[in-house]
Amino acid sequence: MDLEKKELLEKISKLELENSGLRKRLEAFESPLSADSSKLQHTKIDEDFTLDEYKRYGRQMIVPSFGSRDGQVRLKHSKVLVIGAGGLGCPALLYLSAAGVGKIGIIDDDVVDTSNLHRQVLHTTDSVGIHKCESAKRYISRLNPHVQVETYPYRLTNSNAFDIINKYDVIMDCTDTPATRYLINDVSVLCSKPIVSASGLKTEGQLTILNFKNMGPCYRCFYPKPPKPETVTTCTDGGVIGPAIGLMGITMALEAIKLITGYYTKENFKPFLAQYSGYPQQTLRVFKMRNKQHDCAICSPSATITKEIITNNEIDYASFCGKVNTNILDSKYRVSVRDFHENNNPKSVLLDVRPPEQFQITKLPNSINISWDPILTKADNIDEYFPADFDKSKDEVYVLCRYGNDSQLAAKKLIEELGIRNVKDIKGGINKWSEEIDSKIPKY
Numbered sequence: 001m002d003l004e005k006k007e008l009l010e011k012i013s014k015l016e017l018e019n020s021g022l023r024k025r026l027e028a029f030e031s032p033l034s035a036d037s038s039k040l041q042h043t044k045i046d047e048d049f050t051l052d053e054y055k056r057y058g059r060q061m062i063v064p065s066f067g068s069r070d071g072q073v074r075l076k077h078s079k080v081l082v083i084g085a086g087g088l089g090c091p092a093l094l095y096l097s098a099a100g101v102g103k104i105g106i107i108d109d110d111v112v113d114t115s116n117l118h119r120q121v122l123h124t125t126d127s128v129g130i131h132k133c134e135s136a137k138r139y140i141s142r143l144n145p146h147v148q149v150e151t152y153p154y155r156l157t158n159s160n161a162f163d164i165i166n167k168y169d170v171i172m173d174c175t176d177t178p179a180t181r182y183l184i185n186d187v188s189v190l191c192s193k194p195i196v197s198a199s200g201l202k203t204e205g206q207l208t209i210l211n212f213k214n215m216g217p218c219y220r221c222f223y224p225k226p227p228k229p230e231t232v233t234t235c236t237d238g239g240v241i242g243p244a245i246g247l248m249g250i251t252m253a254l255e256a257i258k259l260i261t262g263y264y265t266k267e268n269f270k271p272f273l274a275q276y277s278g279y280p281q282q283t284l285r286v287f288k289m290r291n292k293q294h295d296c297a298i299c300s301p302s303a304t305i306t307k308e309i310i311t312n313n314e315i316d317y318a319s320f321c322g323k324v325n326t327n328i329l330d331s332k333y334r335v336s337v338r339d340f341h342e343n344n345n346p347k348s349v350l351l352d353v354r355p356p357e358q359f360q361i362t363k364l365p366n367s368i369n370i371s372w373d374p375i376l377t378k379a380d381n382i383d384e385y386f387p388a389d390f391d392k393s394k395d396e397v398y399v400l401c402r403y404g405n406d407s408q409l410a411a412k413k414l415i416e417e418l419g420i421r422n423v424k425d426i427k428g429g430i431n432k433w434s435e436e437i438d439s440k441i442p443k444y
């Protein structure tokens with residue numbers, strides 16, 4: 001029995017030896033073959049593409065609306081400028097580069113911050129602190145090495161906008177300030193470039209195409225006058241849900257693909273504005289928009305804005321759009337966070353006028369919460385919120401908000417309309433408190 005086992009073991013080891021010898025001989029055959037095959041994958045097999053590109057883009061090339069191989073060739077020869085590598089720009093960049101746009105320009109002067117990461121999905125935790133456009137370039141090069149990326153880690157200005165925009169075929173407006181939107185619009189119209197434009201805030205978004213084949217409409221046709229600065233809410237102030245703004249970025253990428261592949265023509269293109277709502281049920285409603293306005297200041301025959309006017313800085317887009325007045329109250333009604341910190345009057349009331357969602361994130365001890373909008377703006381009596389022995393004629397009320405703007409409006413109302421005499425606004429709000437008094441108060 002033992003002898004039989006020994007023989008069997010010897011046979012097995014002999015077979016294993018033979019087996020490994022055979023494997024080595026086979027590998028010797030395979031390796032030059034696989035090196036050849038990998039080389040072939042990346043060698044052009046016709047005038048346009050490599051095998052890798054056919055494999056990479058095949059699933060979109062076979063979709064009829066895409067325009068087949070011609071559509072892919074057009075993408076490969078196209079140049080797209082993405083202005084803003086944030087909540088809209090990141091998903092747009094992802095899909096544009098994955099789809100095989102030949103050259104992508106990215107302009108953004110900002111650096112990646114931790115508060116961006118929930119929605120700006122090209123950036124990763126280890127990119128915090130580096131320029132957004134460099135972070136995006138790094139990601140794109142890993143996603144699709146066939147895409148050439150050029151970065152502009154500074155702001156678009158009156159003086160550089162023509163040079164940059166002129167180099168591209170399609171302009172993606174992924175910014176969030178009206179001043180930049182007007183600049184992008186005016187320069188793109190003068191350079192005859194179409195703009196894919198979107199915006200997003202909280203749970204909603206909008207999407208449109210401007211200046212299609214110079215037929216209009218343009219941003220100024222929609223909005224001849226800028227919105228009042230106090231009505232403009234940014235993602236920092238109003239908040240934003242990542243997938244909601246992300247979806248807008250993705251729809252932008254698709255509109256750019258439709259423009260580049262020639263899906264839209266002068267005959268079939270109709271000006272539109274798509275509005276997305278994430279809640280309660282997701283909806284995308286598309287509205288027909290009017291054509292070019294006959295008196296538009298930039299895209300009509302009676303236009304008054306020229307390249308010279310822009311490059312000579314005769315239009316100051318920031319002041320055209322205005323700034324929120326941040327000094328509403330007289331300085332005698334305002335105190336610093338330190339002054340308030342050192343005030344130990346137990347009878348004083350601390351009124352926090354931030355929305356309840358923000359109050360829930362963080363608050364100072366013993367504060368009461370009445371949100372400025374919508375409660376305090378409409379209230380004609382707030383006695384129920386105050387302690388029963390509160391004396392309107394002399395007891396102190398300190399008003400706090402996030403950054404110190406709403407609190408000034410609220411303090412003004414308390415003094416002028418609600419008859420409270422001793423009101424002080426806390427300058428810089430709870431954000432300043434976190435910076436100067438207690439760093440354990442989270443910033444959001």
Ligand SMILES: [Zn+2]
Pocket residue numbers: 216217218219220221222292293296297298299300
């Ligand atoms: Zn116009």
